[in-house]
Amino acid sequence: MNVRYLFPNKFKNIGWFILIPSVVIGLVTHILDYEPILLDFNVPAIFIQEFLGDKHFIGIVNNNILNEILGVLMIVSSLLVAFSKEKSEDEYILKIRLESLVWAVYLNYAILLISLLFIFDLSFLWVMLLNMFTILLFFIIRFNWQISKLKKSVFYEE
Amino acid sequence: MKNSIKVERAKKNITQADLAKLAKVSRQTINAMELGKYVPSTVLSLRLAQIFEVEVSQIFTLEESD
Numbered sequence: 001m002n003v004r005y006l007f008p009n010k011f012k013n014i015g016w017f018i019l020i021p022s023v024v025i026g027l028v029t030h031i032l033d034y035e036p037i038l039l040d041f042n043v044p045a046i047f048i049q050e051f052l053g054d055k056h057f058i059g060i061v062n063n064n065i066l067n068e069i070l071g072v073l074m075i076v077s078s079l080l081v082a083f084s085k086e087k088s089e090d091e092y093i094l095k096i097r098l099e100s101l102v103w104a105v106y107l108n109y110a111i112l113l114i115s116l117l118f119i120f121d122l123s124f125l126w127v128m129l130l131n132m133f134t135i136l137l138f139f140i141i142r143f144n145w146q147i148s149k150l151k152k153s154v155f156y157e158e
Numbered sequence: 159m160k161n162s163i164k165v166e167r168a169k170k171n172i173t174q175a176d177l178a179k180l181a182k183v184s185r186q187t188i189n190a191m192e193l194g195k196y197v198p199s200t201v202l203s204l205r206l207a208q209i210f211e212v213e214v215s216q217i218f219t220l221e222e223s224d
Contacts, residue, residue, distance in 0.1 A: 088184035092196050150186045
């Protein structure tokens with residue numbers, strides 16, 4: 001079955017290779033609040049709200065770009081891990097893929113609803129930060145778990 | 159939906175792995191179909207019929223719940 005919206009199988013390993021280190025570095029640097037000065041840059045911004053100030057569109061802000069770099073790496077690599085073909089991609093795997101995706105969206109929004117109701121103010125920034133990655137993360141976990149279950153199930157036969 | 163893939167496969171004396179290769183799907187998919195866990199697409203059904211040299215309706219039959 002020819003599916004145009006999935007990456008070739010080899011991108012899955014490339015994805016893992018980037019994803020794991022960037023998650024580790026991302027978590028550690030975020031928790032320790034580490035921002036190396038050499039990554040401080042003046043960068044263009046589409047929307048700016050100054051601290052206790054007014055809002056405007058388009059401008060230049062001074063920003064540490066470490067979290068942007070890590071964020072891009074994490075999003076791109078988890079897309080590769082999530083949406084690269086399996087070695088033996090066929091229509092049954094596509095069905096498992098779809099089910100896992102729906103399941104991941106449900107779980108993600110269930111957690112988001114609970115967080116919305118019970119986490120407030122600045123603490124909610126953590127929710128928004130993690131929520132950028134959780135849909136794909138839940139999908140990756142569920143899909144790979146289902147696939148490994150499938151591979152084990154096949155030893156009955158003949 | 160019921161299917162007689164296992165029976166047809168026995169008639170032809172081929173393994174799940176052989177059939178998987180012929181039908182261009184994974185062995186897990188053949189297994190899941192035989193266990194009634196997966197209903198194949200029209201394309202795959204036609205391919206199976208071609209391999210077993212029978213009509214599609216001889217492999218697949220509707221059940222009351224369908």
